[in-house]
Structures are given as structure tokens and as C-alpha cells.
Amino acid sequence: MRDDFMSLVAHELRTPxxxxxVETQLRQLQLERGDQQAFSPENLRAMIDRDGHQIRSMIRLISDMVDVSRIKSGRLSIRPEKTNLSQLLRRVVEGMTQQAQAAGCAIRLSIEEDVIGFWDxxxxxxxVINLLTNxxxxxxxxxxxxxxxxxxxxxxxxVRDQGMGIAEDAQQKIFEKFERLDATNIREGLGMGLYIAxxxxxxxxxxxxxxxxPGEGAMFRVILPLHQSASTAGI
Ligand SMILES: Nc1ncnc2c1ncn2[C@@H]1O[C@H](COP(=O)(O)OP(=O)(O)OP(=O)(O)O)[C@@H](O)[C@H]1O
Ligand SMILES: [Mg+2]
Incomplete structure (x- = not known):
């Protein structure tokens, strides 16, 4: 199991x-040729965007790996603090709008104001990022x-989409570790997101x-207690 996991992660890290x-090789070549145009402000900005994207996907992969190993050893802990969930959602959605647009997706928000509770x-x-990315x-x-x-x-x-949806017999499986459905046919991700969520x-x-x-979309609901319980308060 562990070897499988390691080879999966290694494989996923190799792509970015x-x-x-390859990008650095190309830049070296352009430098050697004295190709100034390749380093124009506009091109530099595009380079940084591309690099940022690759680096972020590696960071996400590594953090997910760390979380999975924490869950396995029972060391995943939360630190609840007074949190405004309405503000949190707005911020996350704002931060993801660009990525969603790149995937051709509009995110529509309907939020009750000032939902406050004790959460990490x-x-x-x-x-929320995991659900929106999915x-x-x-x-x-x-x-x-x-x-x-x-x-x-x-x-x-x-979080509700209008995409391919999930067959009934797969609806519980997707919350298991490394569970990905063949039908989706998208070669991205390791199947850790919903397990960690x-x-x-x-x-x-x-x-x-x-x-x-199936065929009409999926709706994921996260239900959280508004008031602190003994276990989340660490009592
Ligand atoms: N909104 C959705 N619509 C259809 N299928 C979904 C949706 N969300 C998840 N799935 C299915 O459940 C599987 C597991 O989802 P999960 O988020 O755990 O992993 P992933 O997205 O494949 O990879 P990762 O989240 O680690 O990048 C997905 O591979 C996909 O087959
Ligand atoms: Mg996912």
C-alpha cells in the first residue's frame, strides 16, 4: 500500500x-542566444504565472500527502477559533474565480451574512477548496x-454543480482514500481530496x-455545528 502511494505521488510530482x-532549459537557450524579446515584461509575467501554477500544484500534492499520513496515525488535529464563515466563503470563492473561469465555470454565490461559529x-x-476544485x-x-x-x-x-454526476453505487466510495471513478476520465488528482475533507x-x-x-450534476453539503462541543473544544 505504501509503495503504491509513494509511486503515485512520485508520478504526479514528476509532471510539474x-x-x-523544460522551461528553465528553454530560458537558458534564449539567454545564450541573446533573445531579449523572450524576456519582455509581458513574457516574464506569463512565465511567472506558469511557474506559479506548477509550484502550487506540487505544494498541494505534498500537503495532501502530509495530511493523509497524519490521518493514518491519528495525528490530524483542528484548532477551532471564532470564525465568520460568510467571510471565509467569499474569500475562498474570490480566490478561485480565476481558476474556475479558466475551466469555463462561473461560481454563483448565495450567502447568509455573518454566520459565526467555532471552527478551524x-x-x-x-x-471548501476541495469541493470547488471538484x-x-x-x-x-x-x-x-x-x-x-x-x-x-x-x-x-x-456546493452544487451541473456536471457528470456520480453513480449511486459510487457515492460512498468517493470518500475513501485514492478513490477515483473511471467514468470521469480526467487524468488529474490522486483521489485524496474528499477523503481528507x-x-x-x-x-x-x-x-x-x-x-x-448521474448526468445532471452533484451536490455536496457540509453540515457544521454552530456551537462548540466538548470534543471540538478539546475538553
Ligand atoms: N463534483 C463531482 N462530480 C462528479 N464526480 C466527482 C465530483 N467530485 C468528486 N467526484 C469523483 O470522486 C473522485 C474522488 O474525488 P476526490 O476529490 O477525492 O479526488 P480527485 O479530485 O480525483 O483528486 P484530488 O482531490 O486528490 O486532487 C473523483 O476522482 C471523481 O471521480
Ligand atoms: Mg478532488
Whole structure:
């Protein structure tokens, strides 16, 4: 199992690393040739964007690996603090708009204001980023709707796409480690996102649920308690 994991990660790291290496080779060649135009401000900006993209995907891969190994050894902990979930969602969506647009996807927001509770901001952000990345990765370039609402003692974040959807018999499997569905046919990602998301939501005494009609899209709901429980308060 561990060897499989290591070879998967190594394989996934090789792609962005190779791309960066090829880029540096090309730049060296251009420098040697005295090709000034290749380093015009405009070209430099585009280079930095491309490099940033490759570097971010390597960082994400490594952080996911660290999380998976923490989960395995029971060392994944959360640090809940007073958090404004409405602000958090706006910030995350704003930060991802460009990426989503590149995938041809519009994100529509409908947020209840000032939903405040005790959560680990960084970890909830990570859950939302995972769900949004999936929504535009598997969402067939259709709009994605993000909503936030409260009821009783709960806050509920909902991310809904109109993409390929998930077959009923696969709807629980996707929360397992390295589970990817063949039908999606997208050669990106390792299948760690939802596994980590589920562990993080559970650590908050919350729940993550999926509803989907294949061909019509998928809806993921993250339900979090609004008030601190003994376990999330670390008591
Ligand atoms: N919104 C969605 N619509 C359709 N299928 C989905 C959706 N979200 C997840 N899936 C399916 O569930 C699988 C597991 O998702 P998960 O986020 O855990 O992994 P991943 O996206 O493949 O890789 P990673 O998140 O590690 O980059 C995906 O490979 C895909 O087959
Ligand atoms: Mg994912």
C-alpha cells in the first residue's frame, strides 16, 4: 500500500517538475542566444504565472500527502477559533474565480451574512477548496452554485454543480482514500481530496453528504455545528 502511494505521488510530482525543468532549459537557450524579446515584461509575467501554477500544484500534492499520513496515525488535529464563515466563503470563492473561469465555470454565490461559529478556519477553507476544485473539474464547464445557510444549531455549506454526476453505487466510495471513478476520465488528482475533507469535517463533529443524479450534476453539503462541543473544544 505504501509503495503504491509513494509511486503515485512520485508520478504526479514528476509532471510539474518536468515542465519547470523544460522551461528553465528553454530560458537558458534564449539567454545564450541573446533573445531579449523572450524576456519582455509581458513574457516574464506569463512565465511567472506558469511557474506559479506548477509550484502550487506540487505544494498541494505534498500537503495532501502530509495530511493523509497524519490521518493514518491519528495525528490530524483542528484548532477551532471564532470564525465568520460568510467571510471565509467569499474569500475562498474570490480566490478561485480565476481558476474556475479558466475551466469555463462561473461560481454563483448565495450567502447568509455573518454566520459565526467555532471552527478551524484554515481547515474549513481546505474543505471548501476541495469541493470547488471538484465542482469545476467534473462540472463540465457549467455554473457552480455555492450557498451558505443556518438552521437550528447548524450551518450548512452547499456546493452544487451541473456536471457528470456520480453513480449511486459510487457515492460512498468517493470518500475513501485514492478513490477515483473511471467514468470521469480526467487524468488529474490522486483521489485524496474528499477523503481528507471528510476527516476534517468529522473532526469538527460535522457531516459531509452527497446527492447526485448521474448526468445532471452533484451536490455536496457540509453540515457544521454552530456551537462548540466538548470534543471540538478539546475538553
Ligand atoms: N463534483 C463531482 N462530480 C462528479 N464526480 C466527482 C465530483 N467530485 C468528486 N467526484 C469523483 O470522486 C473522485 C474522488 O474525488 P476526490 O476529490 O477525492 O479526488 P480527485 O479530485 O480525483 O483528486 P484530488 O482531490 O486528490 O486532487 C473523483 O476522482 C471523481 O471521480
Ligand atoms: Mg478532488
Amino acid at each position: 517538475l518536468n515542465t519547470l525543468y 478556519e484554515f481547515r474549513i477553507e481546505q474543505v 465542482a469545476y473539474r467534473y462540472g463540465c464547464s457549467k455554473p457552480v452554485d455555492v450557498t451558505l445557510a443556518t438552521r437550528d444549531d447548524l450551518a450548512e455549506i452547499c 471528510k476527516q476534517l469535517v468529522s473532526a469538527h463533529d460535522g457531516e459531509i453528504l452527497v446527492n447526485s443524479v
